[in-house]
Amino acid sequence: MDNKKVWFVTGASKGLGLALCRQLLAAGHMVAATSRNGDALVKATGAGKSARFLPLEMALTNEAEVAKAVSDTIKTFGAIDVVVNNAGYGQFGTLEELSDEETRRNFDINVFGALNVIRQVMPYLRQQGSGHIFNIASIGGYASNFPGWGIYCASKYAMAGFTGALAAEGKAFGIHATVVYPGYFRTSFLSDDSMAGPAHPIAEYEEARASEALHRHNIDGNQPGDPEKAMQVLIQVASEAHPPLHLFLGRDAYEMAGLATEAVHKDLEAWKELTLSTSFADNSVRIPSMQD
16 A cells, blocks of 8 residues: 555545546545535445545535545545545636626635635645645636636636646645646536526627537537546546646647647737837846746
8 A cells, every 4th residue: 555645635526526536446545535515425436434435525615624624634544645626616607697796606616615725735735745736627727718618717727827836835845736627528517516507698698608508408428538537647647756737638628728829829929029128128137937
């Protein structure tokens, strides 16, 4: 068991989180798995509490519950080696359609929930001088030109942003951080209990309405990505000495990321003259780059 790790996985009762937990348990790892509904978690995994599995009922938005879940994991297994911030849900709706409440609710889970976990696990990881945090974003956190997905994409862009800072902050303590950008994987993500729609849709947004119908009735159940293969990759990356900061999963994610990168580069070069025209002539202070 020397090469086995202690994993802390949120949103473990379905989707990628469930696929990950099943593979980890089959491989002999120790797993602390969280869900809003403890009974659903036990039923989905087919495993009750044991020497290697700790099911935890936890609301991501309740920091006291998050702190207790992390503390219980340390008490049970003695450490946490890998954290997977997987919990989240899709929020569909144009920026005009979605209310402040709907928008904040999506950020509460997708962004602030993950930050609650990070705040609670970091003291333990710093003390042990090791650890790896995976933040499960979306290809929508890298390419956001999808009508009706603006708020969801924004939440995943936020996750990508703080993961970069986390990687820099944790480096001195031997802690790795990876932002994961999955494409379309065949999970329940597009089902009614995982994807919320706008309470007050606006018919004039025809392209958004068509996209919503396409996702709910055509793409759902026909996604090209295999969640089992995706989680095999995640487990492999967790064993690497020098894991990536950015991890894209799926051919579709690879292709969309390439197109988004090309679009940014095109604008960067097309408007280079104006971009560079805004500096003072002396430019005496060198600003450290992101790579410094």
